Amino acid sequence: MKLLLALGLAALATAQIPIPKREVGFVYNSGSPMAPVHLDFYIDQICPDSKQAWPTILKLADTYGPSVLQLTTHLFPLPYHRNSFYASKGSHIVNQQTKGANTYLWIQTVYSNIDSLTNAVTLNLSDTQIIDKYAAIASGVGVPVATFKSLILDDTIEMDTRVEWKYCCTRGVAATPTFMLNDILVAADPSWTVAQWKQVIDPLLGFHASKRQMSTRTCPAGVKQCEYLPGKVECCKTGEFCIPNVGCRC
Template identity: 55%
Template structure:
């Protein structure tokens, strides 16, 4: 009986752990997250991901630079994907991010970056000091008016869609995804899924120093298949070969040594 009770305790503990894991799982999404700029190719040589907040001055400074960079290289070489990470201390940030999903939906992806631009052009009216005395509904109406300039005739639909379950879920999943990538501030940059220590002051020239080496053709590695008769072939590392002379030994990870 005691053994049975012990087994039950173990099963309950395992069940509790599994429930915690399932509950903490970031929702899986039916498509790739983020907003692709222009006609960026999915198989482009370089992928640049930028995580921004639409009420963040640093993001405002960084986005135009990476857009120019992407235009410079072209969609076959560089794909730009923008992810929204509204910071909790920017009151209108989450509504602005929800608005991006609404505009993307209404324009079928054609006006999403125009939405980013119009918000940054009107950022002074969306920061905390400008919105702290108005209601959430007033913030949404303010965003709806801006959406009208991006997608004609959208203001009525905007107010409804911004509160829809679909848009709410999309915005939350995008935010949680950024958290899983270790994003804690904006802007954050990744090149081919690797974090890059860039900042908003970087110019196109600065970025080119990162991108150009990735686009340069790889030099073929020449491997000596044979060594002279009086030497011994030593492949001390994968595809690294030396020819050891008499008295030398082939040492792994080092090469020929006496």
């Protein structure tokens, strides 16, 4: 019996995550796959912090342009946001029905309606009523109500949404928003401005970073102060060097 249990657990541990039919995520503004900087933006559509970061990240992508920075948005619906999975399914529906033209408009519109989609506000609503809310939003971005309601139950849409969530898990995502530059996690804050992001990205492009907004933290006399990310400062020990985007290291 113990052997069977062990074999069962081993099978679960090595289970193959479904391989998607296309690359996961939604690319903004036809960002070039050959762009020198790739920014992966992991969001929950009912997450206030994701909403806060959303306009800045889009402005950042516009600032560099699609040939320099490819922005890809990934949907990671958190289980404690009751209505988030439907929002993510809606993104896949709109992406399919508008051939990607209105996907970002849909996400923006959901954020504009976030106050009516929270757990507290929808506590006494049925799933059918919540789907009706999303169908009404979809009708404003080019997807008829009847089409949306039909596709919200579609097996392909369901699987695409699940696979994207599982993909985010494989990347170690556990909260939203999460940011990765060229596949490396960035300890960014949702309140970061475009100027703060440029302090991280410009050096990757060989540009001289703009003057940093130094933290109020100060190091003892004779100890090197290392601002490795905007607002993140370490005091380097003897023999350590300040490495951009990393911090004090030997």
